[in-house]
Amino acid sequence: MLVSALSQGPSSGADALLPTSITLDNFRFVLAEAGFLRYLANSLAVAGLTVAGSGVLALLAAVAVARFRFRLRTTVLVMVLIVQMVPLEALVIPLFLQVRDLQLLNSLLGLAAVYIALALPFAVWMLRGFAAAVPAEVEEAAYIDGCSWGRMFWSVLLPLVAPGLVATSVFSFITAWNEFILALTFMNDSDQYTVAVGLRQFFGQYTTDWGSVMAASTVITLPVMVFFLLVQRGLVAGLTRGAVR
Amino acid sequence: MADPRTARPAGAPADPGPAPRAGGARTGPRRPRLSARTRRRWLPWTLLAPALAVIATLLLAPLARVVWLSVQDYGLDNVVSGRSDYIGLDNYADLLTDRYLWTVALPNTAVFALVAVAGTVAFGTLVALLLNTLARPARTAVLGCILIAWAMPAVSGTYVWIWIFDVDDGPVRHVLQAVGAVGPGGFNWFAERSAFYAIAALNVIHHGFPFVAVTVLAGLLTVPRELNEAALLDGAGAWQRFRHVTVPILRPVFAVVTVLSTIWDFKVFAQVYLMPGGSGGNRDVLNLGVWSYVRSFANQSYGLGSAVAVLLTLMLLAITVGYVRTLFRDEELR
Numbered sequence A: 001m002l003v004s005a006l007s008q009g010p011s012s013g014a015d016a017l018l019p020t021s022i023t024l025d026n027f028r029f030v031l032a033e034a035g036f037l038r039y040l041a042n043s044l045a046v047a048g049l050t051v052a053g054s055g056v057l058a059l060l061a062a063v064a065v066a067r068f069r070f071r072l073r074t075t076v077l078v079m080v081l082i083v084q085m086v087p088l089e090a091l092v093i094p095l096f097l098q099v100r101d102l103q104l105l106n107s108l109l110g111l112a113a114v115y116i117a118l119a120l121p122f123a124v125w126m127l128r129g130f131a132a133a134v135p136a137e138v139e140e141a142a143y144i145d146g147c148s149w150g151r152m153f154w155s156v157l158l159p160l161v162a163p164g165l166v167a168t169s170v171f172s173f174i175t176a177w178n179e180f181i182l183a184l185t186f187m188n189d190s191d192q193y194t195v196a197v198g199l200r201q202f203f204g205q206y207t208t209d210w211g212s213v214m215a216a217s218t219v220i221t222l223p224v225m226v227f228f229l230l231v232q233r234g235l236v237a238g239l240t241r242g243a244v245r
Numbered sequence B: 001m002a003d004p005r006t007a008r009p010a011g012a013p014a015d016p017g018p019a020p021r022a023g024g025a026r027t028g029p030r031r032p033r034l035s036a037r038t039r040r041r042w043l044p045w046t047l048l049a050p051a052l053a054v055i056a057t058l059l060l061a062p063l064a065r066v067v068w069l070s071v072q073d074y075g076l077d078n079v080v081s082g083r084s085d086y087i088g089l090d091n092y093a094d095l096l097t098d099r100y101l102w103t104v105a106l107p108n109t110a111v112f113a114l115v116a117v118a119g120t121v122a123f124g125t126l127v128a129l130l131l132n133t134l135a136r137p138a139r140t141a142v143l144g145c146i147l148i149a150w151a152m153p154a155v156s157g158t159y160v161w162i163w164i165f166d167v168d169d170g171p172v173r174h175v176l177q178a179v180g181a182v183g184p185g186g187f188n189w190f191a192e193r194s195a196f197y198a199i200a201a202l203n204v205i206h207h208g209f210p211f212v213a214v215t216v217l218a219g220l221l222t223v224p225r226e227l228n229e230a231a232l233l234d235g236a237g238a239w240q241r242f243r244h245v246t247v248p249i250l251r252p253v254f255a256v257v258t259v260l261s262t263i264w265d266f267k268v269f270a271q272v273y274l275m276p277g278g279s280g281g282n283r284d285v286l287n288l289g290v291w292s293y294v295r296s297f298a299n300q301s302y303g304l305g306s307a308v309a310v311l312l313t314l315m316l317l318a319i320t321v322g323y324v325r326t327l328f329r330d331e332e333l334r
Helices: A002-017 A025-033 A036-067 A073-083 A088-101 A108-133 A136-144 A149-178 A181-186 A195-202 A210-230 A232-244 B030-070 B076-081 B090-096 B099-133 B136-151 B154-164 B171-178 B193-220 B225-233 B238-266 B288-298 B302-329
Strands: none
Touching: A025 A036, A025 A210, A036 A073, A036 A108, A036 A149, A036 A195, A036 A210, A036 B030, A073 A108, A073 B030, A073 B302, A088 A108, A088 A181, A088 B030, A088 B288, A088 B302, A108 A149, A108 A181, A108 B030, A136 A149, A149 A195, A149 A210, A181 A195, A195 A210, A195 B154, A210 B136, A210 B154, B030 B302, B090 B302, B099 B136, B099 B193, B099 B238, B099 B288, B136 B193, B154 B193, B193 B238, B225 B238, B238 B302, B288 B302
């Protein structure tokens, strides 16, 4: 009971709990008048770039560490692991200065580039498990059939690692979709707000329009939920496989 | 060293290595083998290069720069001019002699993390145990709900918790007022440090328990059923079975989950920043991360903000070393 209260209450039940009778007015206001569609489009663009960029880079890197033995391999792995622990609070100041120097403040591209870097370590770590799980015999068989390494990568490794790629994309997507500090710091122009930052607009200093806040929160959560539900099977398989190691 | 990849024919079209194409696949036995080996050495690095370049420029370089900033008196004029003002360890001296660090920011960070981690791991484990006893359709349904809690952005989750405890309109106030626990004036949960962090802890636990639940569930599925059956035959109760069968087997899983949660809960930001007073209005409720941010961007003293950030990073690094050790203890990377 507690589970459903905690997990369902805030996301879907929020509107039902509101004392006033619920209409779709809040949603209409949020989407049509408050410019939330713009934030949604911005977030989708940034998250899409992040998923694509981190997916490709992480896949290549994961294959390298999983299918090859080379010097410094362990060092690379440990570095990837440690980088993941660096708090965003420590990076936000230098990243702000760096992005500003590159004239990429207020740019969705600049934000996406940073998100790709943020999503990469976890993606590499996760995909590594999938790439390592492909039996060596499968790879050998491909070579015996005369496959080049590139062919083998495309037609043998890639399909087998695909479920892992699905799980990784979900996490990269969520990283970009939910991220708050950097989006808050980089985007001064309200046209470039992502949903996480745009939501703040409804949260007033003295009075808060809770109807709008909740409607907007629901709108924000929906895409992630849909994405999650679409890939749920692959995701849970990926999670459990990654977790047990 | 018996690696199937040495048997691979040379001169692949996608070959990024320096293997000479002219060598051909079936000509002299000597050159192709040599080139294949060269390529085998360079291929992994070629694959790694893009990812490493991105990590180096956007994560490692900023990390170095924050350390460099922390030994400067870097204010708004420096931001504009780009000139640096080296002052050695003054920022750290200021920071470490500041009573605020020891009485407010550090306790807010560490005590909160401790409570939140304990709550997350305990609740997540309970949910995992529950999931483990459910039949497949029910399990999938509950798992779906849990994943939604996980996927919900921290920002909207935080707003929901703020609303629940809202001074004027929150459901908690209505309930408390109905039973006569608070007067008509209501009660401001956010004004007081411990109440503020209790709400933050609820929020973080709600957001973080799914990860623990899913991970522990994955571990539970690997526990051989015979062990539990044997314990049951010996007359062990549910708690005893959990304590003496499950916990020892899942020790590594618990270790990883605890350390990861600790790292995450140490650097909680949006959940504090967005709550009333959390962005600097109420100095009693800032944690290290928010303090660093407020120092840098609201007070325009980037040097001191950086010093706070470096301090937080060092603390996390210490925890991370423990994490890496735990991981490396179970073979696998070698």
